[in-house]
Amino acid sequence: MQFFKTPSIDFTSKRKMAYVVSAALFALGLVFLIIHGGPNLGIDFKGGTEIVVDFEQSVKIGDLRTVMTDADMGNSAIRHFGSSDEYQIYVEQQKEGSAEEVAVQVRSALDKGFGDTSYTIRRIETIGPKIGEELRRAMIWAILVALFLILVYISIRFELIFAMGAIIALFHDVLITFGIFSIVNFEISIKEIAAFLTIVGYSLNDTIVVYDRIRENLKTMRNESLATIINRSINQVLTRTVVTSVTTFAVVLILFLFGGDVINGFAFAMCVGVIIGTYSSIFVASSIVLEWQMRHGGKRSLKMAKKKK
Secondary structure, three states: OOOOOOOOOOOHHHHHHHHHHHHHHHHHHHHHHHHOOOOOEOHHHHOEEEEEEEEOOOOOHHHHHHHHHHOOOOOEEEEEEOEEEEEEEEEEOOOOOOHHHHHHHHHHHHHHHHOOOOEEEEEEEEEOHHHHHHHHHHHHHHHHHHHHHHHHHHHHHOOHHHHHHHHHHHHHHHHHHHHHHHHHOOOEOHHHHHHHHHHHHHHHHHHHHHHHHHHHHHHHOOOOOHHHHHHHHHHHOHHHHHHHHHHHHHHHHHHHHHOOHHHHHHHHHHHHHHHHHHHHHHHOHHHHHHHHHHHOOOHHHOHHHOOOO
16 A cells, blocks of 8 residues: 655655654653653552542532542542443552551541542552652663663664664664653653553654665665655655554544543553654654764675675
C-alpha cells in the first residue's frame, strides 16, 4: 500500500528546524515542571491509600470530591473505575496516622456524606512511602538498563554511532513525553511508566527500520553523499512509517477517548509517544549520524559503507 508514489522529501536539510522544535518542547516542559513543583507522581511513588467504592445509586463525582475535601483528607484523587457507579479514591500518605486510620477516615466521610448503606468498599490497598521510593528507584534502573541493552544491540547490528543516535532519539522521546505530562499536569504512576517503556520500544522499532534501509543503500549508492542516502532511505520507508503510526495512533486515541479515567494516563502517553517517536525516527536519529559523520570523516569512515569481500 503506497500513499507516496515517488517521495523525494529533503529531510536532512530540515534537521536544524527539527532541533529548534525539540528544544522548544523540552524547554516548555521544563518550565511547567518547575511551575508545578516537580512531576505529579501518583500513589505508586508517593505512598498512600487506594479505596475502590461501589455506590448503590449514581453519585456525582463533584459531590464525592466535596465530601473528601470537607473531611480534610489532604491531597486526594478521585476517578471513575469500571462502571459509572464505581469510583477509585486515592488519598496521599498522611504525615500523622497509619494507612488503616486513613481508610477509617474515608469510611467516616462517606458515611457522613452519603449514608453507611449507600456504598460498598470493593478494595483497599496501601503503599508506604518507603515502597514508593523503591518503585522510583526501580523505575530509573529499568529505563537505564533498557537503554544500555539497546545500545549494545544496535552497536552489534549496526555501528556505535547508529546506537548513539538511537539512544539520543529515545531520550528525546521520553523526555518530551514527560515534559508534555508536566504541561497538562497528568499524574505519573506505574501505568504511565509502562507507557514510557512501550514508547521506547515503538520508537526503536521505527528507527531500526530506517537504519536498516540506510545500511542497504550505503552499499548500493556508494557514489552518493551520506545526506542523499539518508534522505532516500527515509523516503523509501515513509509509507510504512506513516501507515504504522496512523493505525497505532488511531487505536490509542480510541483508548484515550473511551477507555475511562483509569487508563487515560497510559493512553495519553501512548498518543504523544507515537507522534514524537515517529518524528524522532525521521528527524533525530538519522540526523545524529549525519552530524557526527560530517564532523568525523564522512560516509567512507562508516564500516557499513564498505563492500563485503
